[in-house]
Amino acid sequence: MIQLTILGCHSATPRADAYPTAQVLDIKGELMLIDCGEGTQVQLRKQKVKFSRLSHIFISHLHGDHYLGLIGLLSTFSLLSRTAELHIYAPKGLEEILKLQFKVGHSYMSYPLIFHTLASSEPETILDNEKLTVETIPLDHRIYTNGFLFKAKVGDRKLLIDKVLDLNIDKAYYKSIVKGKDVKNRDGKLINNKDITEDPKPAHSYAFCSDTAFKPNIVPQITGVSLLYHESTFLEEQEHLCKKTKHSTAKQAGIMAKKAQVHKLILGHFSARYKDLSLFEKEAKVVFNNAEIAEAGKIFRCD
């Protein structure tokens, strides 16, 4: 299971009804934060996310609308007497900024804060545990920027309990069976694993790509993901602004989704110049039909 909660999906300046980039991703109970614009901690409360459970925070790049809410959130964890480790994955510079802020405020955190500094221009695996892996997706923006590819790991095989009982298999073997092993039953007969299990649920994946110019060379890395979030700061009419600002249009996001044969495309990082956000969905759908705009509070789930 993966579940993505949008906390904010607008570019640049926060406004009363427009929150900068921040998302919570839940993969099999592992709760992770992706980007953390100003006001994220208030959004976490509004969306009723149990944010004390956050274990890993991924920051794509050091433009303010993607990280300025982090220092406040870290301080709040400390006020709430957090003790669990917190891992932060971010470009060079963030650790220095945060440590300077702690220093001038004579603040110290009540929990271990572990920094993972990202500097490579090639994809790298930055997290690998029993539930998932996370890879960086090098993007093309005005400053050093990574997207992130989250892949849930395939779970155990599903035990067909009726067959197992029929075949007189000892309960002690169940753990081995769900791992795919053939076992002997109480009569000493070897039982083929495929006869007593089903394939596990498919392992879903999520690719987060913000902020970036159109960058088709990442397609092989993100091909086949369940969910792709791709920025669409502009509509095609303003494509000329993409070159200087290193952003994408909704159409380009649609092209990426199509090329990568993803299951669903989520659009976000909308420029404040647009009032009618449905135009983004409309533009992307011309190229790739299963497209939807992000919105604060929206939840995308793959079971």
Next chain:
Amino acid sequence: MIQLTILGCHSATPRADAYPTAQVLDIKGELMLIDCGEGTQVQLRKQKVKFSRLSHIFISHLHGDHYLGLIGLLSTFSLLSRTAELHIYAPKGLEEILKLQFKVGHSYMSYPLIFHTLASSEPETILDNEKLTVETIPLDHRIYTNGFLFKAKVGDRKLLIDKVLDLNIDKAYYKSIVKGKDVKNRDGKLINNKDITEDPKPAHSYAFCSDTAFKPNIVPQITGVSLLYHESTFLEEQEHLCKKTKHSTAKQAGIMAKKAQVHKLILGHFSARYKDLSLFEKEAKVVFNNAEIAEAGKIFRCD
């Protein structure tokens, strides 16, 4: 005229309905920001403050709930192509933090940003222009902290136009008359200024005192101010928490207002532990009757 707009008045962690410290003060059209917790720029928009007109920003101390909204606000000014000078008065450390954030984000501001670093433990005049003066009020908190005393300057005397016309005085003298000068009329007769003018409106003043332990030795400096904002993080029942945290109770704020014979007391910086904020007003009023709690969006005005 002075007008104070409360943007936020809660301590520590921002929540959906509780904004950290930030206030806008308008003295004769000079628009100033006092403290700038996370989310201040959104509050400025919500309260419909014309924030491009802000000319001076005063930061009391470098705990996050008093300054974390500043970097985002400064960036927004730049996105909006501000060109006017902006002055920031803050303790040592803030300039370094902001400059590091600009550096890592490859950002530059579109306008001149002028830092005034505060380091003295004695009151000092940090701004003196034709409309007002601003002095620091050294406070007693866990880190170096200043309050600020804003004093509007007495305006011109008020011309009594009927008398001036009756006395056959040339229009060319009006500017001298409002400055208090005696002038000769067209018949060569010396006219006493007091006969043709009224006293100007009283010059109001505002003292901002947050965050601080009870510090009665600042009373002489703030005596007689029109408005006193004094923090009241706790109620008397939790006075034991004040010593360690260097905060005050509502009762202590009331005592300060009474000792300093101020016109009105405004309470703020409430701890999140309290649900019923009317208790703060009630507690302060036992000592000083003209007390009122701050609230986001509330406006206090002295004409």
